[in-house]
Amino acid sequence: MRLYRLRFLCGDARRRSLEIGLKFGLQVTSIGNGHDFLAVEGRIVFIFTQVDGLSHDTLAEIIFHEGALKSFISKIEMNGIAVCRTSGDGRESVTISCPVGNLQFTFTQCSDHCCQCLKSPVSEKYIQVDHITVAVDPGTSTSVLEWFEKCLNFKRFRINSVETDEGLSMFTADTGLNLLALQYRHCSEVGLQCPLTSEDSCDVKFVIAEPLSGSGPNQVATFLQQHRGPGVQHIGLLTTNIFKAMDQLRTTGVDFIQPPTEYYELVSKLQDIESVGESVRGLQTRGILLDTGADAEKNSSNQRRYLMQSFTKPLFDQDTFFIEIIQRCGATGFGTGNIKALWEALALHMERISTAV
Template identity: 40%
Template structure:
């Protein structure tokens, strides 16, 4: 199995089977392995190189849960009760969330020691999982962002599908058959890898989070695009938008012991977002309220053909947050689309956002590099709360995030939340 910086993303869910079926039937994921223990049920799903681990806890006893080597809680211990009445109350607090961004490492002992020595809290020490297909070592540390954790995974030479203890499933498994034998390209849907993940922070804490990852992980800040200020990040104000964003990467962090990717799709980017004061109800604050604090707001999945992928996802029943009606009539937008060589009517019919990099024309007027651009679209929330979204993104030479798209994405999500009533909570 090829190694990459991002090993998997873990979700804590109330109904794992239901959520797995949603990913398979609507997003064309494939179920590859499952695990059942005395305290939890788990599912491993893939699309391209992206791997999602779903965990449903079935026990109410903290000591039993924490004893399971593969299970981590994503909510406060105080929320786990023992009596029937407590369980009933706590079930309302046990929310669905994406909470663990697991990272591949080359030397877990060295990596974990450096993290602990620098002051990082260790949630679970190194454990070795063994099978006839090889060994996998894991350890979990606590991020400074809400309920986010990072599991370190050393799987050098492991030949299995995921990790020891997970049982492979067959293509004709009951869940996989909901997606035509688990095909990952049904209706031309192609989702190849995780492009980036975005964490929502509490207002005023974004710089502290950046500093934490730089100090403990040696991560490298990179500019979202040319409009970004090096100190303040990308700040978007006006028209009911108040957002600050910054981004940083794992791929330059070999000194901490993380696996350096050999291909661009192996690199993983973290994006941070916080709301600005005096903006009124907004999607960042809605997330903080409904998620019970900071956390992972959306996962971006890359596609080599966003038009066919969005069309296919719609056919499978996926609901999207649509861009504002005037997006395609903004000054210069139609010219930009035509310059790239795309059909405005097709992009508009699917509600796909597009941005050419601001400096693309400066370097090579007639070359391929002069048409560096990206296209994006957000889904509606995946859970019963307005928290986690997926983003579908296609990069055509562009490495950052378009300024105009960020505003349009913000407005599309705002429109959905207003319609759903979440902004009135």
Template identity: 40%
Template sequence: MDADCVHHIEILARDGESVTREFVTKYGFILFAKRSCSFANQWVLKSRNVIFMVTQSKLFHHAQQIESKIQDLIDNDDFYLVSTELKYKGTHKTESGSFKNCDEIDTVNNVALKVKNVRSCLQRLNARGATILKEETTIVDDLGEVDIAIVKSCVGNVIHTLLNCDRYKGAFLPHFNIIPQNHACEKADSDIVNLTHFDHVTFACEVGTSSAVLRWYEECLGLKRFLMNSDEDTDDGFVINTTDIGLRLKAMEYWHCAETGITAAHQSDSVNTIKFVIAEALPDQGPNQVATFLTEHGGPGIQHIGLHTPDIVTTVSTLMRRGVDFAEPPYTYYTEIGKLEDIEQIGQCVAILETNGILVDMEVDREQDVKESGRSNVQESTRGEQSGEQSGKDGHNSKRYLMQKFTKPLFDKNTFFLEVIHRSGATGFGSGNITALWRSVQAYMSSQQKPSVTMSS
């Protein structure tokens, strides 16, 4: 599943205009398409190969009217609104036994994937017992046609729209109005945010469910487990068990030999492989960010998305200047044993990284990781050449490393946030950064007086 295989990711928002405005003004996205119908308004935002679709429902929110509106959506042929339908079906009971109003939260729940053949994908999914929300159909307008279907993931309210856009000449999807861009009004180069593609999507899941989630994606969508770093156990995953963090992580990506049809239409489209990360709290842990997500989101779902940038220092500093709020790393991070040496080895300036709160991790034992995850060195080399992120591409070193930073939650609850990530040859996730990044988010959440505190970002 190459990065270009993610057609778009959908955000369900109570106030779509506000979310759209935040992405444009703070994150530097371009509003390039939109549509309105009887059930919803939708806005499409783009930064290079990163495309978010924001959906705001027009449904009446009174509880007694929900069921009839769901039926209207089921009878309606508008494939773009299944996320809204699922949102209403996905209401959760509170401790008092009453249903939590699904419209109390914003959520990110649809990772739309490009495929070569929608029908063959559905055959595989049906054979494995997956829940098909919408069977294959073809959507047509004056610019061509798109084959489309929708499947429900095993993770909470997450769904996957499957799309074959080979016969469509438009900029996005049929029936969306493309917004002309006035290039004369573009911001200065110093204000442009360079986010190039989706690097990974992280699911927050219930305790003890990571193996089942991994198995579903392997069997249904042809993804394959890969070890995130040299410290990971094949069975247990990468485990952080300290006084302040109890976390298990497992990761997967598209396996090039899988016969699912979920791949970029053309090899030249390849940028890198999108990764899916499963995060679950360890049993009998105290309050933590995964448990907080599950509580405030009303169940499992997409906790954060990593966006790749080729220049994280410029990108993060630009985002900060635009008003994006980040979760800062522990103040001791840059004085940890070996950290100064690592930063110097890759030719970065410690002061600049510290000023911007950017974390660095070297990738070690990569050959062993590749062997254990079932990938050959030849395939790794080929993928590196395609991505343009080979070791030593910066010219001043041959070290494999990555740099990262988390934003604070985007919505008014401690649920979804973004991660900015830069890779230089590294394909996994550094163990030191995982700990530091999650600790920074944990520290932010612990500082809040109330779990549902409103975020300015």
């Protein structure tokens, strides 16, 4: 099973596809009857579908190529899952709804011609979709996790070594988040390093993000409010050179969130950056975050594993969907250490502002 396409439902699909295509360097073409627009760069494939009168744009469908579709359908029907079958354009498809708002999953068995996109050369800018994060209502992450395991053959993996059975919970004085992560069971025994050359390996991970009940405002709670319910909060695009990717994306008009100066002044963060040989100035001028948080996997080598990441501002009219650019230098997590570091930096930033006043 491989990720094939992501479908966005939009009130103005043409405008949205051209806007995203221009900013992220995707080639945009109109397909079908003019209600769908395809945006492609290497193995990154987005579809923007026109829905008149839609109140807010949303990533509503995740499409996988499944080579053994009949067997897959039999398995999910045995679990009592209702499926919707379609065929056309040289492929068969089956769609199922999931307990994450309006999100649907489609599994298609492509013809040889359609499957050429799965073998497309890797883009110089992005390798692939690294992960998809869904925001869910408080108290529902466990049931969503169980659905992924039962229906899609995904399996939970530990984000880092301090995670509990309930997930990775993070708190400040007034807010809290809980995270759970999953990957396809086929590659679960070998961690996140699924071979890109294998046509049968699912190489995208899912993160379930839940605001803890009773906590104050945070990015997940804001998404749930603005999106009017659960859904895909963001996707991570994997790159081999985040510095080059960021420079290119800024020149095409992508707006990134700029971390407060205090983030790059934290002693713990300065130590992390120095320990892996990266440049504080190079990171700060581009707004790149760096995390060396402990992975759940044991590191057999002495090499320090880390990741670097940056987040765009919301790409739609509401404060909902955004894109993360991520470079993995051996790390398998999702930069959870940066969440805590940003909370600490923001607290210092607000303290300085109040002191100045």
